[in-house]
Amino acid sequence: MAEADRPQPEEIVLYHKDPKTKIATITLNRPDALNAPTIAARLRFADLVHRANIDDDVKVLVIRGEGKHLGSGADLPEQSDMLNPDSDISLLKEFRIDDDGSVTYPPAGSYRFLAGITNLYANADFGCRSLQNFKKISILECKGYVYGWHFYLAGDADIVVASEEALFGHAAFRYVGWGPRMWTWAEMMGPRKFAEMLFTGRPFTAREMYDCNFVNSVVPRERLEEETAKYAHACSITRPNDTVAVQKTFMELYKQYRGEYFGSLLTGFVEGVKPIMTDDTAEDLGLGGDTFEQGLNNAVKDNDMRFPADWRLSYGGRKKP
Secondary structure, eight states: OOGGGSOOHHHHEEEEEETTTTEEEEEEOOGGGTTOOOHHHHHHHHHHHHHHHHOTTOSEEEEEESSSOSBOOSOHHHHHHHHOTTOOOOOGGGGTOOOSSSSOOOOTTSHHHHHHHHGGGGOGGGTSSGGGGOOSEEEEEEOSEEETHHHHHHHHSSEEEEETTOEEEOTHHHHTSOOTTHHHHHHHHOHHHHHHHHHHOOOEEHHHHHHTTSOSEEEOGGGHHHHHHHHHHHHHHSSOHHHHHHHHHHHHHHHHHTTHHHHHHHHHHHHHTGGGOOOSSTTSOOOSHHHHHHOHHHHHHHHHTTSOGGGOSSHHHHTOO
16 A cells, blocks of 8 residues: 555544543554554554553553454554565654655665664554553453554553454564564463464464463453443542552563563564574565565465464464365
C-alpha cells in the first residue's frame, strides 16, 4: 500500500476518557488490516499512553481492538523495507524526523541501518515498550490474534483478559528468530514454556497462557467486554492515583531487578545482527531478495503451511490438512 493510501494515525488509534470513572480507552481501529499499526499509528499510541500517564483524570487505561482480533502485529508491508538487505531507503520516520534531506540515514548494509531501529524497541517514546513506563493501571482486552506488536502489549500490560479463541505468539519467531519483548515474555510465561514458543514458533491458546500465568482471565467471546469492564471498574475504585503510582513504582523496581530494560536493550542488539544470519537450506524462510519479491506477508503465509496444522499461525491455515 502506498504511503498516501495508508489511513491516518488518528483513524487507526482512537482515544476516549471518562473523567468521572477515570477510565480511558485506546481502541485499535483498523480491522480490515487485522489492526496492524502503521509506524505513525504506533508513535501515536506512545503519545497517548504518555498523555494518559500524566492526566489526573485517568487511573485505568483499557486497550482493545475493533473487529474480531486484537491484532496480528505491525504492518509487514511497511516494515519490509526495514528488513530488506537490498533497501535503499531512509527510515527517519521511525525516529520522528522529517525526511527533508537535512539528516542522512545510515546506509543499508551498515550495522546502524537496522540496529538503530531495533534499539528503539527499548524506548517507551516509540510505541514498543510504552506500557512499561506507565504509572497507571493498564488492561489489555485480547481476542483472536494477539501477535507481534500486540503480543508486546500483552507482555507489558498489568492485566490481560482474553477470550477463549485468542492465540498468542509472534510470526517473527519463524521468519527472523526473535522478537523485541523476549525477556519480558520469558519472565511472564516462565522459561520452559517460552522456549517451546520460541523454538517451534507455534502460537499458544488463551488457556495455555492462563496456565502459565501470562493471562489473568479467560472467558467466552461474548463475555469479553463485560469481563474487561469488571476489571477496569474494580481497578478504578480501589486506591487514589498517588497510591497507584507507588504500586506501579514497586512493580517497576521489581521488573528492573529482573532485568526488563536490560532485556529490551539486549534484544535490540540481537535483532540488529539479523543481516549476518545465513540460511541452512533453500527451504528456510530467509529475508533475502527472493522473499521480498514474493512479499513478506505471502512468504510468511506459505511458510506457515510447512508446520503441523494445530501449530499454524492463521485460523485459516489451522483448518487445512
